[in-house]
Structure formats: structure tokens, C-alpha cells
Amino acid sequence: xxxxxxxxxxxxxxxxxxxxxxxxxxxxxxxxxxxxxxxxxxxxxxxxxxxxxxxxxxxxxxxxxxxxxxxxxxxxxxxxxxxxxxxxxxxxxxxxxxxxxxxxxxxxxxxxxxxxxxxxxxxxxxxxxxxxxxxxxxxxxxxxxxxxxxxxxxxxxxxxxxxxxxxxxxxxxxxxxxxxxxxxxxxxxxxxxxxxxxxxxxxxxxxxxxxxxxxxxxxxxxxxxxxxxxxxxxxxxxxxxxxxxxxxxxxxxxxxxxxxxxxxxxxxxxxxxxxxxxxxxxxxxxxxxxxxxxxxxxxxxxxxxxxxxxxxxxxxxxxxxxxxxxxxxxxxxxxxxxxxxxxxxxxxxxxxxxxxxxxxxxxxxxxxxxxxxxxxxxxxxxxxxxxx
Amino acid sequence: xxxxxxxxxxxxxxxxxxxxxxxxxxxxxxxxxxxxxxxxxxxxxxxxxxxxxxxxxxxxxxxxxxxxxxxxxxxxxxxxxxxxxxxxxxxxxxxxxxxxxxxxxxxxxxxxxxxxxxxxxxxxxxxxxxxxxxxxxxxxxxxxxxxxxxxxxxxxxxxxxxxxxxxxxxxxxxxxxxxxxxxxxxxxxxxxxxxxxxxxxxxxxxxxxxxxxxxxxxxxxxxxxxxxxxxxxxxxxxxxxxxxxxxxxxxxxxxxxxx
Numbered sequence: 001x002x003x004x005x006x007x008x009x010x011x012x013x014x015x016x017x018x019x020x021x022x023x024x025x026x027x028x029x030x031x032x033x034x035x036x037x038x039x040x041x042x043x044x045x046x047x048x049x050x051x052x053x054x055x056x057x058x059x060x061x062x063x064x065x066x067x068x069x070x071x072x073x074x075x076x077x078x079x080x081x082x083x084x085x086x087x088x089x090x091x092x093x094x095x096x097x098x099x100x101x102x103x104x105x106x107x108x109x110x111x112x113x114x115x116x117x118x119x120x121x122x123x124x125x126x127x128x129x130x131x132x133x134x135x136x137x138x139x140x141x142x143x144x145x146x147x148x149x150x151x152x153x154x155x156x157x158x159x160x161x162x163x164x165x166x167x168x169x170x171x172x173x174x175x176x177x178x179x180x181x182x183x184x185x186x187x188x189x190x191x192x193x194x195x196x197x198x199x200x201x202x203x204x205x206x207x208x209x210x211x212x213x214x215x216x217x218x219x220x221x222x223x224x225x226x227x228x229x230x231x232x233x234x235x236x237x238x239x240x241x242x243x244x245x246x247x248x249x250x251x252x253x254x255x256x257x258x259x260x261x262x263x264x265x266x267x268x269x270x271x272x273x274x275x276x277x278x279x280x281x282x283x284x285x286x287x288x289x290x291x292x293x294x295x296x297x298x299x300x301x302x303x304x305x306x307x308x309x310x311x312x313x314x315x316x317x318x319x320x321x322x323x324x325x326x327x328x329x330x331x332x333x334x335x336x337x338x339x340x341x342x343x344x345x346x347x348x349x350x351x352x353x354x355x356x357x358x359x360x361x362x363x364x365x366x367x368x369x370x371x372x373x374x375x376x377x378x379x380x381x382x383x384x385x386x387x388x
Numbered sequence: 389x390x391x392x393x394x395x396x397x398x399x400x401x402x403x404x405x406x407x408x409x410x411x412x413x414x415x416x417x418x419x420x421x422x423x424x425x426x427x428x429x430x431x432x433x434x435x436x437x438x439x440x441x442x443x444x445x446x447x448x449x450x451x452x453x454x455x456x457x458x459x460x461x462x463x464x465x466x467x468x469x470x471x472x473x474x475x476x477x478x479x480x481x482x483x484x485x486x487x488x489x490x491x492x493x494x495x496x497x498x499x500x501x502x503x504x505x506x507x508x509x510x511x512x513x514x515x516x517x518x519x520x521x522x523x524x525x526x527x528x529x530x531x532x533x534x535x536x537x538x539x540x541x542x543x544x545x546x547x548x549x550x551x552x553x554x555x556x557x558x559x560x561x562x563x564x565x566x567x568x569x570x571x572x573x574x575x576x577x578x579x580x581x582x583x584x585x586x587x588x589x590x591x592x593x594x595x596x597x598x599x600x601x602x603x604x605x606x607x608x609x610x611x612x613x614x615x616x617x618x619x620x621x622x623x624x625x626x627x628x629x630x631x632x633x634x635x636x637x638x639x640x641x642x643x644x645x646x647x
Binding site: 010018019020021022023024025026027028165166171172175178179182183184185186270271272273274275276278281283286287288289 | 440441442443444445447451455458463464465486487488490491492512513514515516517518535536537538539540541542545549560562563564565
């Protein structure tokens, strides 16, 4: 039996997960759970989704062997190229699935939260394609550091609301999207962007991203004749990591989820409950949720998906941290050495690989390049100018 | 076992009256005086909010008051300590988000409420399916766990929710977060009537009950009302005096109405 199971109706992964939502949302979560189970088992739904993933999103995404970095680091580095998907990241996999499902459920509208804007752009894209209206909540801090993505979402016909409460980042955008959903649940689907939130989201979003791991398993097997020694991905909520881990969780590969030092739920958190789930959570001595601080808006989150907490608790995956300085270095390293500008989120995975390469000499390392860095060049230009 | 909150509400309801439960954000500057003002002006029980960093069921007014309280250094412990000093003879319930409870530990939190003289707890992000362990600890400590019934609940769900409720059933007045509305949602009376059909416990309407007129309207089908944002806005704008005037006005309207 796989370590990644289908959770029961309690939505638990070990002690983590669950459904800690206002009573108003319980029936909606139950309805979504049933609708997803029905759709996932329906060959018509699956073939519609596969067709969209292929013809619209451009799947399968390739893998790239990084010869220059491999030589430099003394490892064999392979990238899974989720950055080449339509809209520039892995987020489209989940969004196409959820919006197709929302439509099947008769919903007319979706709401979404976004940090860096990648999930917001993907949601706006899928809503435009499939004819649903879309409202995206984004923390005010992120609106200013990702203004191009705000423009993209509006261009795609979505409404973007800047969230001014709390830390004005991803966690507060989730709060505001949930508040909207409490009021609009009868017509609206909450298109949650990561493997987090109340059951069935962590499970459902993982299933929609399984395609990353399934493809990568076959692709690396063909290239290497075996599985890689390490599978590395960045972790905020943890959707891209869960996607690629799903292909390797039952193999001998070491699974590494890299968190930002300022948003390290697994390393610095304790079990807690927020946003509908029980998971590792950065919090103070009274259980107030801590504000995360990361150079990357997409990882600026004090919690983590509950299945990651489970994988950490049983020792199946490890969750080291990297600093913003290491990330800035890795962002430039990958750009210079491979001609690939990574998203700042993925630069976290690269930073860990670069730092730990000395302990992995001769090993094969598969990294999920979950998004491209175009959205980050403005911010990086400012940062690098400041370092001069 | 019938707890203090249910007993207090029943006393009023059995005498032909309606229950009035105002909400005050704990830790907001001057909040203790506002609790006293509620007690002195006809509240049957008082709900005290323990501020949380991520209050997903709350609209702008209660979010704002919570943030002010947190910025002023309010903690669950400091609020319970202040509650100990209260000299009101109206039963108190806390309203808090589940991480506050989970982080402290169920038994420890329930016992700390009881030790502070609190009679009940409302935990809006702890639905029935997740509430078992807390409810066991709360029952053991003599804390009444007030369950929420939502407009979205199918008929089959309501009896399960009310069976677990202690104190009273909190009938959610609309689809949405706390805050004042210009009119009482038709959902409020529809749901309250559905809940009344399946329980003998007191049923109070809360969320979106904004003034005396709406309180009377909601009470036509329920046993009374909980009022949050409307009270807190007055605390923010005019302190305990404004709170007392408002609560007194609602009390008078409820007492003057014929049912």
C-alpha cells in the first residue's frame, strides 16, 4: 500500500488534516468531497481534464538534464520543467481540475487566494477559458511586489482585491477568500491553490498535481534506468512538492521539501489549526499565527499542507530551510549556468541543492522547477541593485 | 446537567421574555467596563471574544477590534485574569477560534475557563465532526459548548448539531461573516424556525442582527438574539456608555414587544 493514501471522511493524514471550518462551510466541503470522488472516478471527467492538460497547458512537461550545474556541483541534476506549462508554473494542473469540477457542480463563480500571483493568474486563466467569473484575493504587500501578475489577472477578466488585514500576505488572502466563500457558498467554488485547507482540498489538490510525479517517474526512469537518489522541491503550502513526491514516495528516493527560513512551518512550527486544517504551524506561545517572512511571496506562509506534516512526522520526507541570501545566489546561479531563470520559489530548492551538493557527490538529484522567474525579475533587479 | 447560561436564558424565556446576548471583544481598551454595561442594561448572558490572529468568521468591525486588542497585548491568559475580577451576576461565554483551545490543550483550556468563572464557549471553526474531544473536556469541566447551526445545513444535520449543543443553539443569521446589515436576512428567521422544530434548547439568532428592530424581528421565531458587531462598533465609537445605551435600547424593545 502506498504511503500516500486516500484519506477517510475525517480527512486525516495521521494526526494531521481534518476539516476545521465554520459550520456554514461544512456542507460545501462535504459536497465537494463527494463531487470530486465522483468526478475522479469518471473516465469522461478524466479524459476532459487530460485533454485540457495536453492541448491547453502543454503537458507533458519535459525534463532537462543540467550539464553545466552538474559538472560544477559534482552531482547529476535533472529538472522537471513545470515552468514550461501555460501560465508559467505547476499551478495550472490544479486549477484546470478544480474549475472543471466547479463547472460540473454547477457553480458560476470561483474565488481564489494568491501569494506570488501564480495561482491567481492560473485561476483567472481557467475561469476565462471555462466561462466562470473569478475574484482573486491578494495581500496588499504582494500586490505591490507582484504588480505584473495583478495586471495579468485583470487582463484575463478577473477581479483582484488587495487584502489589507493582518500581515497583508498569503495567509490573510486565504482568510479573505474564506470569508467570501462563507457568504457566497451556494454559487461559488473556492479554488484553493495548494495542498492545504479543509478536507478534501489537501487530498484533491494532490491528486490534481499527481501528474507531475507520474510523468517525472517515467521520464527519470527512462533517462537513468532507475529512480533518482533525491527528489527536491520548494514548499510553501507544498503543492508542487506533493505533486512530484507522489511519483517517488514509494521508491527509495530521498524526498526533500525546502522551506524558507522565515516561513519554516515544519522546522519552526508546532501542530496547530488554521485555514481549516491541523498541521505544523508557526505560532506564538498563545497560538496566535506568526507572520512569515520570505523573499518569495509564494512561500510567505506560516503553515504547510497537512500531508507534508504527516510525511515529516513519519520521517519519509525532510524539510530543511534556506535563507533569502542563499536564494538570491541560487537564482543567479541557475540563470547564469543553465540559461533558465527560475521562480524565486524554486530558487529555494536550487539553493539547498547547491549548499548540500558536497554531501551528494555523484548522486542523481531531481528538482521540480515548478515555475519560471519572469514574474520575479523586477523584484530581483531592485534587490541586486541594492547589493551593489 | 443544565449550566448557568441555559438556566439564565430559560428563566427569561419561561417568563415570556427573550434572551439578549451581547458580544464584547476581550482585551479591547476599556472592555471590562463594556461588559459591566451589558450586564447592567439587561443582558442575559455575555459573549467575550478572545482575539485571534486569523478570525475567518468575522467581518471588519470585530477584526478591527481584535487587532486593537492584540496590539494592546491581549492574550487568552490576560483576558481570563481580567474576567476573574468581574463582579457581574450574568453568565459569561467566551468566543474563540480553535487554535487558541488546541494550543492550550482541551482539558487545560476548559479548566482555565471554569476557574475564571466562565460558563460557556463558542468555537466557530470547530464543527460537529471535529468537536468531540473538546466537548468531552468541556462537559467534564462544566463548560457549556454552544454549537452553531448554519443556514446551509441539510435537515438531517440539524438534529445532530443541536444534540451536541449546551447552553443554547447559535442559529447563524445569514450566509456570511459577522457585521451589521441594513436588513435582517430572511435566512435568519427561516433557519431559526427550522432549528426550533428539532430542539427544546433555547435558540438564539446571531450574525447580522444589527439593531433593536431586527432583534425583535429575529425573536419572533427564536428565543432571542446575539449581537456582536453592532455592540462592538459602539464600544469603539463611544465606550461603555454607548454600549450600555445600545443594550438598554434593545432590551426595552424586546420587553415591549408582544409575542
